[in-house]
Amino acid sequence: AQKVTQAQTEISVVEKEDVTLDCVYETRDTTYYLFWYKQPPSGELVFLIRRNSFDEQNEISGRYSWNFQKSTSSFNFTITASQVVDSAVYFCALSGAPTGANSKLTFGKGITLSVRP
Amino acid sequence: GAGVSQTPSNKVTEKGKYVELRCDPISGHTALYWYRQSLGQGPEFLIYFQGTGAADDSGLPNDRFFAVRPEGSVSTLKIQRTERGDSAVYLCASSRQGNQPQHFGDGTRLSIL
Numbered sequence: 001a002q003k004v005t006q007a008q009t010e011i012s013v014v015e016k017e018d019v020t021l022d023c024v025y026e027t028r029d030t031t032y033y034l035f036w037y038k039q040p041p042s043g044e045l046v047f048l049i050r051r052n053s054f055d056e057q058n059e060i061s062g063r064y065s066w067n068f069q070k071s072t073s074s075f076n077f078t079i080t081a082s083q084v085v086d087s088a089v090y091f092c093a094l095s096g097a098p099t100g101a102n103s104k105l106t107f108g109k110g111i112t113l114s115v116r117p
Numbered sequence: 118g119a120g121v122s123q124t125p126s127n128k129v130t131e132k133g134k135y136v137e138l139r140c141d142p143i144s145g146h147t148a149l150y151w152y153r154q155s156l157g158q159g160p161e162f163l164i165y166f167q168g169t170g171a172a173d174d175s176g177l178p179n180d181r182f183f184a185v186r187p188e189g190s191v192s193t194l195k196i197q198r199t200e201r202g203d204s205a206v207y208l209c210a211s212s213r214q215g216n217q218p219q220h221f222g223d224g225t226r227l228s229i230l
Contacts, residue, residue: 004159035218043223045160045208092160097215099148101172107159 002094003025006108013082014116019078021111023092029053034068034075035093035105045091050098051075082115089113121222123209129228132201138194140226142211149192150219151184152208160208166192199229218224 003026013019025034049059051068058105059066063080079086089110097101122141130136142149147168152160162176165187174184181199186192196203206226210219 037221043206044223044225045210047220050218093159098217099212100167101165103148103212103219104150104162104165104173104176104227105152105160105210105219106162109157109159 001104002029002032003091004094004106004108006092006111008111009109010112010114012114012116015084016081017115018078018080019082019113019115021079021090021092021113023075023077023108025073025075025094026091027094027096029096029102031096033095033098035095036066036075036077037091037093038109039091039110040091041088048077056065079113082113084115084117085112087115118157121209121211121220123222123225125225126223127226127228129230131197131230132199134199136196136199136227138196138207138227139209140192140194140209140222142190142192142209142215143220145213146211146220147189147214148212148219149186150210150212151192151194152210154206154208154224156205163194163207196227201229203227204229 005024034051038046045107065078067076091110093105093107124139149166151163154160165173169189181197182196206224208224210221212219
């Protein structure tokens with residue numbers, strides 16, 4: 001069985017602060033995929049990133065960066081110089097494959113990030 | 118539009134009624150997924166279609182829930198004899214075959230009175 005734990009429930013920061021959102025996962029699959037999605041107040045889930053289990057390189061995209069560590073089963077997400085528009089619920093998710101029968105996503109409970117001006 | 122379209126955006130009905138929720142995936146996406154999101158929770162998987170067939174329906178909570186995708190494009194999630202516990206946001210996602218992430222619609226907010 002797959003499981004995603006997002007221990008933080010709510011985080012509040014002041015604009016321009018850096019913030020890290022934690023994600024810990026459990027799976028028995030040797031090949032798996034990790035995701036982060038953003039859910040703004042409008043409700044739509046917006047895809048941010050996907051990493052596969054064979055690629056532990058950290059990734060940076062603008063103000064966003066991700067740290068994948070298989071040794072600790074973690075896939076953490078850092079927002080640098082946070083902005084008010086970053087306020088949203090952030091979900092970490094896990095799947096066994098990108099397509100096919102094992103492609104369903106298992107989500108964590110989400111972290112509500114509030115960025116104050 | 119270019120994204121996943123779900124209708125209606127909101128549905129309010131009485132306990133015991135039958136409801137249908139519609140999902141129109143992104144053109145060319147062969148994989149389609151339904152999820153249910155309760156307040157304060159992450160989405161939970163319901164059913165997965167590859168083309169016209171339900172490849173995995175292990176997430177459907179009971180036999181009151183059923184989904185179809187007869188022509189491999191639009192899908193309808195059907196709920197019979199609705200209960201108050203069915204109240205949630207029902208999300209649809211689609212993806213292209215071969216190594217692409219799932220893209221989500223805005224969801225249908227279902228309220229059972």
